[in-house]
Amino acid sequence: MAKVSRPAIASARPAAEHVGVANILVVEDEPDLNALLCEQLAKDGHRITGVFDGIEAVRRIDAGGIDLVLLDWMLPLLDGPGVLREVRKRSLVPVIMLTARGTDLDVVDGLEAGADDYLAKPVHIRVLRARIAAMLRRAGATDRLHPANGALVIGAGNIRVDPENRFAERAGRELELTPLEFELLHLFCANPGRTFSRDFLLERLWSDDEDVSARTVDTHIQRLRKKLGDADTTLQTVWGVGYRLRVS
Numbered sequence: 001m002a003k004v005s006r007p008a009i010a011s012a013r014p015a016a017e018h019v020g021v022a023n024i025l026v027v028e029d030e031p032d033l034n035a036l037l038c039e040q041l042a043k044d045g046h047r048i049t050g051v052f053d054g055i056e057a058v059r060r061i062d063a064g065g066i067d068l069v070l071l072d073w074m075l076p077l078l079d080g081p082g083v084l085r086e087v088r089k090r091s092l093v094p095v096i097m098l099t100a101r102g103t104d105l106d107v108v109d110g111l112e113a114g115a116d117d118y119l120a121k122p123v124h125i126r127v128l129r130a131r132i133a134a135m136l137r138r139a140g141a142t143d144r145l146h147p148a149n150g151a152l153v154i155g156a157g158n159i160r161v162d163p164e165n166r167f168a169e170r171a172g173r174e175l176e177l178t179p180l181e182f183e184l185l186h187l188f189c190a191n192p193g194r195t196f197s198r199d200f201l202l203e204r205l206w207s208d209d210e211d212v213s214a215r216t217v218d219t220h221i222q223r224l225r226k227k228l229g230d231a232d233t234t235l236q237t238v239w240g241v242g243y244r245l246r247v248s
């Protein structure tokens with residue numbers, strides 16, 4: 001059986017001391033809008049960094065310490081979805097996508113690429129501030145329940161995961177999981193609704209020296225689904241991207 005390394009996602013913890021003040025990265029190539037966003041968000045006490053292209057955005061996020069990213073869709077060098085795909089291989093940092101196009105298809109594309117929320121331009125600052133506050137609250141709550149933090153029991157829908165006792169159940173029925181399946185379920189339950197790419201799961205759950213591919217992830221997800229007792233409604237396939245836990 002595949003060797004399991006513990007998910008090491010502690011780096012995704014918010015850098016700010018509390019949810020009220022956050023380090024926010026504004027990625028917007030239009031100078032006036034970039035300046036306006038930075039100025040307005042700083043009024044809430046947040047520490048704001050503004051960057052103007054996708055490559056610089058990835059570099060800043062990789063450097064760490066960012067609590068939330070405001071990401072424009074159309075950017076020079078690397079577009080918003082490209083930034084997301086790159087960042088989501090390594091990081092769970094919350095991302096709010098800005099789109100000027102605003103069609104439903106764009107929204108789906110953005111969410112499937114790993115955005116947590118989206119806003120259509122023109123941006124209404126009051127709406128944006130409310131979304132940011134909600135996102136930071138959610139990220140704080142997720143962080144407290146995060147697998148990397150150890151012992152807390154996590155509930156998602158009728159699934160309960162107890163990492164300290166390596167115990168998982170659904171609707172009161174114990175699930176007999178392999179260590180790898182347990183880690184997968186733990187990660188999904190700690191981040192309900194969030195899409196994880198196959199690359200991200202491979203990087204977090206398998207060690208470097210193992211010969212694994214995206215198919216390996218699919219195989220383990222299929223086994224986990226069977227044990228959860230349904231085909232695909234709980235662990236949903238996000239086509240072309242990966243998987244997410246749907247909690248109704």
Ligand code: CA
Pocket residue numbers: 028029030072073074075
């Ligand atoms: Ca733009």
